Amino acid sequence: MRLATILLAGALALSLALPAFAADDSKVKAATRQVETGTKKIGDGKIGEGVEETAKGIGHTIVEGAKFSGEKIKEGGQAAEPKAKSAWEQVRDGSVDLGRSVKAFFSRLLGS
Numbered sequence: 001m002r003l004a005t006i007l008l009a010g011a012l013a014l015s016l017a018l019p020a021f022a023a024d025d026s027k028v029k030a031a032t033r034q035v036e037t038g039t040k041k042i043g044d045g046k047i048g049e050g051v052e053e054t055a056k057g058i059g060h061t062i063v064e065g066a067k068f069s070g071e072k073i074k075e076g077g078q079a080a081e082p083k084a085k086s087a088w089e090q091v092r093d094g095s096v097d098l099g100r101s102v103k104a105f106f107s108r109l110l111g112s
Helices: 002-021 026-043 047-080 087-110
Strands: none
Touching: 026 047
């Protein structure tokens, strides 16, 4: 009975924490519902079935949560990546900057 109580408490904590982390992912929500169903079975006295379903649900929740997190991290990395410039764009930008610097130098020197 003590084991069932520990599993129930752990499953409830996990089921409450992970949906907040991956709120819009349906696969994570489905796995979390499986954990909740398993814990309800434990509460109803069906300890064997409940523990089995809870364990499977926890495993699925972790797997799906990791997949979802990986996708979000990948999307974030792509969004933060700067656009690569071609060699021509870099030469052109350098030439424009040089021209502005020369113009500013002579404008200050001649007092214009």
